[in-house]
Each structure stands twice: as structure tokens, then as C-alpha cells.
Amino acid sequence: MSAFRAFLNSPVGPKTTHFWGPVANWGFVVAGLVDMQKPPEMISGNMTAAMCIYSGLFMRFAWMVQPRNYLLLACHASNETVQLYQLSRWARAQGYLEHKKEEAEKE
Numbered sequence: 434m435s436a437f438r439a440f441l442n443s444p445v446g447p448k449t450t451h452f453w454g455p456v457a458n459w460g461f462v463v464a465g466l467v468d469m470q471k472p473p474e475m476i477s478g479n480m481t482a483a484m485c486i487y488s489g490l491f492m493r494f495a496w497m498v499q500p501r502n503y504l505l506l507a508c509h510a511s512n513e514t515v516q517l518y519q520l521s522r523w524a525r526a527q528g529y530l531e532h533k534k535e536e537a538e539k540e
Contacts, residue, residue: 444500455495455504461488462508465515473526481520488513 445451461484468476488509495505524530 445502445504451498451500451502452504455502455508458491458505458508458512462511462515465512465519468519469515469522473522476519476523476526478520478523478527481516481523484516485513485520488516 440446441448447453465484492506492509492513495502495509498505521530
């Protein structure tokens with residue numbers, strides 16, 4: 434019971450934004466995972482790139498803030514992975530990745 438009380442009152446516990454911010458941000462990860470089932474033509478390249486930049490910046494923030502926020506870091510690392518995959522799906526659908534593959538085959 435004292436471990437639970439220590440967690441409740443910790444600087445990154447559920448009484449702080451250090452806890453609820455990352456919990457809310459997991460929605461981005463879930464949305465990205467759900468979007469993997471959709472056709473790549475529905476992906477917005479601009480928004481996906483913006484999400485990649487956003488998660489990259491907030492991974493650094495989570496590492497630098499005191500106390501270090503590992504929950505936020507894990508959330509944004511997961512989102513970065515999902516969004517980079519979505520960006521690769523978008524780029525493949527737009528023909529950006531196939532073009533380079535075709536050039537390599539010609540040589």
C-alpha cells in the first residue's frame with residue numbers, strides 16, 4: 434500500500450501533468466495504429482510529417498525535463514515509429530520510393 438501511495442504522490446504520478454499528458458498522447462499512437470488499416474491514399478503526407486516532427490521534439494523534451502518523463506518518452510517514441518511507418522506508406526503510394534527502386538534496376 435505504501436508503494437501505491439508513493440506513486441500517487443510522486444512528481445510524475447497521477448496528480449500531475451507529467452502523468453496525464455502522456456496518457457492523453459497515447460491517443461495519437463492508437464489513432465496511427467488504427468489508420469494502418471486504411472488505404473495509403475487517405476494519408477496526409479503533410480500531417481504525418483508534422484506528427485513525426487512533433488514526436489521527435491517531444492521525445493527530447495521528455496528526456497530533458499526534470500524529473501525525466503519516461504512515460505512521455507515511450508509515448509512519443511511509439512508515435513514516431515507509427516508515424517514514420519505511415520509516412521513510408523504514403524511515400525510508396527505517391528511513387529516516391531518506387532522511383533528510386535526503378536532507377537537502381539536500370540543501372
